[in-house]
Amino acid sequence: MKLRWLPEAAEDLREIHDFLRMHSPDMAHRIVNEIYDAARALTRTPYIGRPNTTRNTRELILVRIRHKIVYRVHEDAVLILRIRHTARGSFFN
Numbered sequence: 001m002k003l004r005w006l007p008e009a010a011e012d013l014r015e016i017h018d019f020l021r022m023h024s025p026d027m028a029h030r031i032v033n034e035i036y037d038a039a040r041a042l043t044r045t046p047y048i049g050r051p052n053t054t055r056n057t058r059e060l061i062l063v064r065i066r067h068k069i070v071y072r073v074h075e076d077a078v079l080i081l082r083i084r085h086t087a088r089g090s091f092f093n
Helices: 007-023 025-041
Strands: 002-005 050-052 057-062 067-073 077-085
Touching: 002 007, 002 025, 007 025, 007 077, 025 057, 025 067, 025 077
Parallel strands: 002 077
Antiparallel strands: 050 057, 057 067, 067 077
């Protein structure tokens, strides 16, 4: 199964990195790598995230770093839609 990132999700990841980098470059690198690794793991276990009724998506909650990956499973790919800190609201209202 392939992994595909929407431009919005890639931008989310860049914004997370840039924000954290102001405080700690090491932390920024660690958090972004953990998010990326979790997204990549979805290609092996795509249904591990909880179902979300909004727009037929799923959410993988990364509890330790307090972020979530919003994604959709297709036949041949996992599509990463957005990355969000869990303290922030929903993307889809």
